[in-house]
Amino acid sequence: MSVRMIDVSGKESVYREAWVEGLIRLRPELAKVIGDSWFIGLGNLASSISVAAVVAVKRAWEFIPLLHPIPITNVEVELTHGYDYVGLRVGAKTVAQTGVEMDALFGALTGLVTAWNVIKARHCVCGPNGDCRVVEEGEVGGLSFSGVGEIKGIEGVRVIRKIKGGLSSGNGTEGTGSINVNNAPSLVTLFDASNEPTYIGEAEASGFIKLKPSTVELIRSGGVEKGDVLATAQLAAISMAKRAWELLPLIHQNYLTHVAVGAEVKDNGVYVKVTTRNVSRTGSAMEALMATGAALLTIWDMVKKYEKDENGQYPDTEVSFIRLEKAVKTPMQ
Template sequence: MGVRMVDVSAKEPVYREAWVEGLIRLKRDLAKAIGDSWFIGLGNLASSVSVAAVVAVKRAWEFIPLLHPIPITNVEVELTHGDDYVGLKVGAKTIAQTGVEMDALFGALTGLVTAWNVIKARHCVCGPNGDCRIIEEGEGGNVSFSGVGEIRGIEGLRVIRKIKGEAGNGFNAGLPSIRNAPPVVTLFDASNEPTYSGEAVASGFIKLKPSTVELIRGGGVEKGDVLSTAQLAAVSMAKRAWELLPLIHQNYLTHVAVGTEVKDEGVYVRVTTRNVSRTGSAMEALMATGAALLTVWDMVKKYEKDENGQYPNTEVSFIRLEKAVKTPIQ
């Protein structure tokens, strides 16, 4: 018996929203140690969990085999903690032919596992000004730094609300809002944005030694064609920027063009992106430019190093955004 992804080709894209919740159960002393600062273990629990959850919602389709890759238009994360738990709610929105609840569930799962990881290795009791006391591994005979014992487990991961066809106003019921984490991150809500035709242009320059410039011009770089490789790296990065920048949307890029020019002092790169989406493509253009410049650096680093292995002459002199426009499509 085979498997298949459900065919939603004939469905009309409509507004969809889902909210999910779950919690990680802790021993009371450990839950208390989180305090109002939300600093414990590896650092800022609230920031770590929030960013991880947002990124996971956007990438759920890569890890759940039969899930459709849908455009996520908004992610909201709420963290709470009580006497013996850290609670997490994740809301996700889309305009698509299929629902978004699995994406939200994957985001919550990832967020809760991230919470476990932040807490488990060592325990810190920290204040907002960085006045922390660290309990190191081995201190205290009954401390379990794998989390076994002090961290009881992940519980109650469930869908608490789904909406289809009309915009919702968020969800305020569910876990008690005890010691709410301060707002940390949010993915801009593009659900009600029109579809835009966007264009962005970014440019950058990497400064190189004159001898390296001559090697590039003469095709003498050992690693190969520097300019072609940099151009391919830029195109690839433009398409995948949403994977690395947690708070940008999955974007429908319709065009990426990369220009490179060898100048006397180094290599100039210019990237143009065009898109049809509910947001622009400036971040994609900037990331693509940076990836091209770093690819150049990587390919010529052998010639740029001094006798001590340092790079006294090499520098990405600038990366600039020259143009960023988006025009509503009527």
């Protein structure tokens, strides 16, 4: 089955706008530390998320195989946090022949994975009585780490508004508690891995995109106009794993030795699982997460024609349940 980019050369360039939201679910003890300063782990969480999201919106066409390059005229990022989550909304605007929702989705997902990377430098540890507290990496004492479950996963990545023609109508988020990132401390840090040993690392991440049953049938029957959905998503994931360091500001360049991508069509969507292996001074968990997201958004891009309602919105489509299932580093002997 062939794959092709849709020809939009005959379309008129008009004003287009899209707003996307999503969140990363945390253990409450970890979320509480963020507070009003937005300073945790590797540094300024707000600035890190915002910069990564803006860069990703502008570069989405490089990573989603069948996406058209379009001139991004504006990107806005709004952040919120609550009892057990950090949330964001990303708005993107353009004057172009095609929509900007995939660019905004890619920006939101990249921002959320960046949040994961910044936050994971802090840990919750739990004592024998079940009480938990947040500590710096290495400050373990007599307590034991409770594992990758400290960060529960990325959820609810969806398009909340899409506009074609006319003028900007705002994001409709009045009263949601969005912040001015300039109020947060400005220090961020790339972890110094100079003295780390060389590890053999392995990570597994998974995620799900919810689709209409009719869209699922088109994928199964090979009837999607753009071509082979699963093969294209798998290639996008592999490419993203190798280039994740270009988008996430605080991860290191990595020597990946293996990337495997599985995709399973379910009755209500597609489940994706990515396994990465590496040999370097760091692990490959962030690469696995970004690759999973790239696969899911590539699927969305290829079937968006069938997911839109009569108003051009996406009432049924959502990326969710992005989880890090495994992340191990074994020092080489």
